[in-house]
Amino acid sequence: MDSFFIRSEIPADIPAIFEVNLQAFGQDGEARLVRALRNDGDYIHGLSLVAVHEDRIIGHILFVPVSIESDHAHVPAVALAPLSVCSEYQCQGVGSSLIEEGLRACRQLGHRIVIVVGHPSYYPRFGFTTAAVLGIKAPFPCQNEVFMACPLVPGALDGIHGTVRYPPAFDTEGAHAG
Template structure:
């Protein structure tokens, strides 16, 4: 594949982002989630990135604010949710590039911790490790190996434990169902 580039989303991208999520996942749950997060204001525009190839959006990644809550603290963090790449462009480095650029943008904006629910052999290459092993719990049932955390700066996870709280759209759109 010739080169593609990554940039922040612009308003004109919204229909294409919906279509990419729909096509990549084969159902509309993630596409509806992205729309709901955007409509609720529970996203950071600079952390909604698209991959563009031949003037067409072929991939999308979104990072949204969350918290890790314990009896003693509410620690701000970011969730990577979702990552989508059109099926015909998967396994060509588009997803990896989106994750790498997204994590770079998170660091640049001063974020310290990223949480993802994802494939346990894909995300560790970017610095993710199993969150429950570090005392960070999901607010919904999921296998420990798919609930992961990535510290963006040294020491970001020191003393951090608790349960992750996602924006309401995750429950409203069924993102935590199964």
């Protein structure tokens, strides 16, 4: 599908972003998470992107600040959470375009590491690898192969290990909440 473009979220997009997340996931957990992250200030301007087709928002991606914490260091990173595409536009390159543009925006803003919980057959094409093999752990139970990290610059993950700390909304609204 070639007839869409990607841009940064604007305030008028907020209701449509909620609806895209609701429709894409078939429940409101991710939509509530995005709203809570925005309300809590755990939001990076320029890293909430929308895909637009004929004046309709058909996809959304959000990157939020996280850290990788060990006894010796707190390394800043961002988490891709969530990525949503309306069901009628899935498998048409919208999600891939959102990820590629999002990673480009992360690099441009100086971020070095991205964390994601996602499909192990989808995210490696964008440079993600299983975080556990790098010594990076999830703060919640999940299968190793779905918890991944991506270096945005060469060497960004060298010597990095610890547990990822997410913003509080992930504990109250996120997929691993309650």
